[in-house]
Amino acid sequence: MKYLFFLFSIIITFLFINTTPPTIYLGDSGEIVTAVWTLGIGHPPGYPLYTLTGKIFSLIPLGDIAYRINLFSVFLSLLVFAFLFLNIIFFISLISKSENKNLVYFVALIISLFYVFSETFWFESINAKGGVYVFAQLIVLLSFFSFFKFISTKKIKYCYLSLYLCGFLIPSHNSTALLAILIIILNLYFAQKSGDKFLIIK
Numbered sequence: 001m002k003y004l005f006f007l008f009s010i011i012i013t014f015l016f017i018n019t020t021p022p023t024i025y026l027g028d029s030g031e032i033v034t035a036v037w038t039l040g041i042g043h044p045p046g047y048p049l050y051t052l053t054g055k056i057f058s059l060i061p062l063g064d065i066a067y068r069i070n071l072f073s074v075f076l077s078l079l080v081f082a083f084l085f086l087n088i089i090f091f092i093s094l095i096s097k098s099e100n101k102n103l104v105y106f107v108a109l110i111i112s113l114f115y116v117f118s119e120t121f122w123f124e125s126i127n128a129k130g131g132v133y134v135f136a137q138l139i140v141l142l143s144f145f146s147f148f149k150f151i152s153t154k155k156i157k158y159c160y161l162s163l164y165l166c167g168f169l170i171p172s173h174n175s176t177a178l179l180a181i182l183i184i185i186l187n188l189y190f191a192q193k194s195g196d197k198f199l200i201i202k
Helices: 002-018 029-038 048-058 065-095 101-116 119-124 128-153 156-166 174-194 197-201
Strands: none
Touching: 002 065, 002 101, 029 048, 029 065, 029 128, 048 065, 048 128, 065 101, 065 119, 065 128, 101 119, 119 128, 128 156, 128 174, 156 174
16 A cells, blocks of 8 residues: 555656646745745735745755745645545544455545545645645644544643644634634543643643
8 A cells, every 4th residue: 555655646746746837826926935035924924834944945956936935835735645644544543443454545545635636735736825725734634643643542742742733723824723723622622531630731
């Protein structure tokens, strides 16, 4: 299954790079690229974490600055694909008693591919402005991944990590506010069930 996952990752990379605009695209892409290149501030909420991490990609000597930030969006989309796949595996394992791991992996792979190849996600994954939304999705998936690790391992460090990542959700994009609240409530609920009084007091 890992070879199949790797193969599809290569296919996604090839397709997304080949459909990435070579320069500034529609909407706020010009503003986002300028903010990343100059380490300035875009329109609220400003996308500080996206701006700082995107700056690394802006230094890669490929094409113009806008193309490099567009490639950053492609890179983020690959991470979304990977963590969506892992989250689905965790979720299916939690709600199902299936002993057939290959079937679980196959279902997770199919769902992840449907999501990544959807028209909306593909469009957002190939330009600088869309990268803001893809980045927010990645942080949501990382928060859920840490939460699922907390449930499966009962190690409180994953709960702390999930709560910490929630702190980046609203600054990444304010549309994630309700998801941040949901993840915090889930973490606190399961932490209470595990009997960690210290976390609940904090």
